[in-house]
Amino acid sequence: MTSVREESSVNSPQPTGPQPTGPQPSSPLPSGGWTHLHPLSPLLRGGIAFVAVVAYVLSQQLDALFGARPDDPTHGHLGWAALAVLLVLVAIVAGAWVSWRFSRYRVTASLVELRTGVVFRQHRQVPFDRIQAVDVGRPLLARLTGLSELVVQSAGGKDSHVRLAFLTDGTAQRLRDQLLALARGDDGAGTVGTVVPAAEARDVVDDAVDAQAQPRSQPGSAHPGGSLPATGGSRVVKVPNARILQAAAYSGPGLVILLAVPALAISVALGVPEMIAWLGPMTLAVGSGHLKRLTREGNFELLHEGHRLRVRHGLTDLRATTVPLHRIQAVQLSQPLPWRLTGWWRIQVNVAGAVHDDKETQTVLLPVGTLAEALRVLALVLPDVPPPTAVEAAVGAGTGSGFVVSGRGARLLDPLGWRRQGYAVAPGCLVARRGRLYRSAQFVPHARVQSLKVEQGPVQRLRGVASVRLVSTPGPVSVVVPHLDQDEALRLLDEQVLRSRHARRPV
Amino acid sequence: MSDTSRDVTADAPSVHLYSDAGMPWRPVSPKLATARLIVLTAVALPVVVLAVALALLAWGGFWAAVAVALLGLAAGWWVIRRQVPAITWAEGPEELVVRRGRLFRTLVSVPYGRLQFVDVQSGPLQRRFDLATVELHTASPESGAHVPGLPTAEAEALRTRLAARGESQRAGL
Known part of the structure; x- marks a missing residue:
């Protein structure tokens, strides 16, 4: 891992003076050295493909188990097919492992940086004074495995975000608190008294998650303030999901769907293929975009703490965002x-x-x-x-x-x-x-x-x-x-x- | 020349941005029109030639295409001839103002304190005419203020002044 350091292409959106490329042993912070992401990360990031392959193989096996195999797609070469699938899986796992080996992040005295990539190397850093917000997100697959992703947003737009995907929940929360505390030093608003409480930051995602999924132990709960879950922001607005649903129906695309679905049902009942061919894709297209908005805005809650607003939202992918x-x-x-x-x-x-x-x-x-x-x-x-x-x-x-x-x-x-x-x-x-x-x-x-x-x-x-x-x-x-x-x-x-x-x- | 901007005091009750009075308005170089005409002609002429060739060799109906192309070329000439003199700019005490357009008029006022960075661009053709474009970037791409057709030396000087003022008047986002 040390041998690859020198040829990595530096892609830093905000170059901040001379940056030593090597690890800084003198870093005063506990996480001064390079750290790997969670080993499951690449599999989760490429999650869908992996699940698809496994599901496909499983479904094939189930078919075989029940003997319901009217036409064998492998034409008798079951052994070869199994080997091919195995090879693909091994390749995926190997690729994931290499990708994991080469993705490292660290927090130095002045910035957070991430290195990724084997062939196309990327080195991204966000100086603390450029940190806009630190978000913890949990996509569906990550939620099932108790992992979180941490997104450090900087002023340079999307391309300058550092996304640490994935970390264990505890690490993510601890890192988030740490970064927010560090970033505050240069924060324009600079209200010294309003230290974003670590506990609040933690419970923002956690109580939302715990309500639905596994309660994970928090290795980082030794953090100061960890025992004060109530310090956090006051709730400004909580939007009931029923209202979000209703509001979605009351919008332009919503009305289209409300009209299109019965029409579709009627045309199916009457057997008018032209109508189905025309209405179906349209409904699907409008509906999926709308559904995305629904899942994003579900469970919406706005909290106020000091000079920040915190937004929790998401039906499947939970997000807690700071504005x-x-x-x-x-x-x-x-x-x-x-x-x-x-x-x-x-x-x-x-x-x-x-x-x-x-x-x-x-x-x-x-x-x-x-x-x-x-x-x-x-x-x-x-x-x-x-x-x-x-x-x-x-x-x-x-x-x-x-x-x-x-x-x-x-x-x-x-x-x-x-x-x-x-x-x-x-x-x-x-x-x-x-x-x-x-x-x-x-x-x-x-x-x-x-x-x-x-x-x-x-x-x-x-x-x-x-x-x-x-x-x-x-x-x-x-x-x-x-x-x-x-x-x-x-x-x-x-x-x-x-x-x-x-x-x-x-x- | 830019020192005429001292005439406008920062605390004047009104700055009259759109009117010709009050601000030290300056035109861009007339050579910009020439450069643009060359580009236009270089693009349009092959079309005309192709249409003429087709009309002669293939089908007489292509004379209509020739007419359309020539008309377009003439219109382009006319528009460029009118457009370039309509571009004027002025350095206020705290903002750079650019006016452009005759039919569709716009005026952009960019405070120096909002400048993120300043670009000076010059393509090969512009270089031949010793012209450069100064582009002002704020945190929004919508601002889109640029002063085309400045003599290279003047563009450089403007960039330096803008950078200095941007630095001294910088305001946080």
């Missing part, structure tokens, strides 16, 4: 049309360093909740926004609560939304709202505006309107104030430049 409040760049409340019936809202955020569609990054703070719950979450993220303004942003129209809306020139362009779409200046942030049918409202702290854009196409110029975009970091929230009167747009631009300038200054 540091100061990393939130923009917030959005949205309400699809069917949710009007129940008065539900969804809250999404842009998080710094996150990449859109990156499943490790939590951008949903509330998958579905009442307006009161949504306002409670919003008050945590942006405590300075007065609730009346937030309500006005969510459901209002017209110029109440200091809102500036589209001019008459936008009437033709937005016959429905022109009285609603607009912006207001709240303490500390800009509030934008739009959408008559699909309502949404965005909140961006002045200091978080990345850049400002004014756009005007030929039709817009004809109508004397222009759109203003407050560019945020990548994420689900995009903040646009569409079709303001030209002069209003320029006024917003000028004033927002000054507001953002002043807001940035104290940093």
Whole structure:
């Protein structure tokens, strides 16, 4: 293992000065040396393939056992077939072993690093001051074996995450606590008093897991604070699974499925193959995407602790994600049309360093909740926004609560939304709202505006309107104030430049 | 030249970004239009030649294609001739502002404190004309502010200034 060190290609997203490649014996931390991941890791990572091969072999054997073998696929060469299967299994195990031998991680005085790969070597490191969040996740297979994966998120996006998959639950939790404690030293929010309690961090995943699966002993419970399970964050919102299910049915894809399934049943009953051929794949496609969202948002719970929000979610793959409040760049409340019936809202955020569609990054703070719950979450993220303004942003129209809306020139362009779409200046942030049918409202702290854009196409110029975009970091929230009167747009631009300038200054 | 930005005080009540007054607006090099026209012609001319060849050898209907291609070329010329002068940029006290477009107008204002890094790019053709593109990267790829067609020396100077200001005004994410 020492012999391969020198030719590994260094792929560090944030090079941090001179980094000695060898292990640092002087590291003050207990886990200073290189450590291997759990030996089962490669098999779990390639889990599906392995299970498939085993299941296939088993099913073949079962068939043979019961003598139900109308046509022997091996044409009598059962011995050879068995040998081939055995070889494949041996190859998989050998490959897994080699892969395990070559995957090592360590925590040094200033960074966490991971080396993987035999042929294409990768060396990834995340300096502590770049750590955005440390997440512990448990995919289904890992849950069955009592393992966890640890994802160290850094500001460089998905490609710069260090994913330690897999570790034993205890190790993962201990490492997570350790890294969070180390990262806090450079954390921008730097509230010294709010040490994320180790116990809370541990119980976040554990009590969720223990409720359903094996209770694993915690070798790391000697950690300070291990006896204080109640120190942790206060629960802000817990979304009942029934509501998530209902909300899913009340959405666009949900309605499609609700309509398509009976239609499918009827066409099956009547025997119309064309309809089945057409409806089946469509239902499957829409349904699977929707199901994925369901499993991801099931068991949703939002906790608040100090300057972090913690999100637990997942029906099968449990995840406990930390969203540091100061990393939130923009917030959005949205309400699809069917949710009007129940008065539900969804809250999404842009998080710094996150990449859109990156499943490790939590951008949903509330998958579905009442307006009161949504306002409670919003008050945590942006405590300075007065609730009346937030309500006005969510459901209002017209110029109440200091809102500036589209001019008459936008009437033709937005016959429905022109009285609603607009912006207001709240303490500390800009509030934008739009959408008559699909309502949404965005909140961006002045200091978080990345850049400002004014756009005007030929039709817009004809109508004397222009759109203003407050560019945020990548994420689900995009903040646009569409079709303001030209002069209003320029006024917003000028004033927002000054507001953002002043807001940035104290940093 | 950039020192004219001192005229705009940081505490002015309004900065009038879109109007011509108040900001030291600067055009990009007119040679950019030439470079772009060369690219356009290099792409369009083979199409025209091919269409003419087909019209002569295969089928007379291809003259329509020739006409379309020539029309497209002419339109491209016209657009480029109008577009390039419409690109103007200005260095404010705390932000770089780029305006572009005549039909579809946009204005981007990027605060120096938000700069992550600055790129200076120059392709082979641009190099022949001694031009370079300065691209400003913030934490969002959407920002997309770039100043094309600056003389190489000026681009380098701008990059240096931007880097220095970005450093002194850096704001945390």
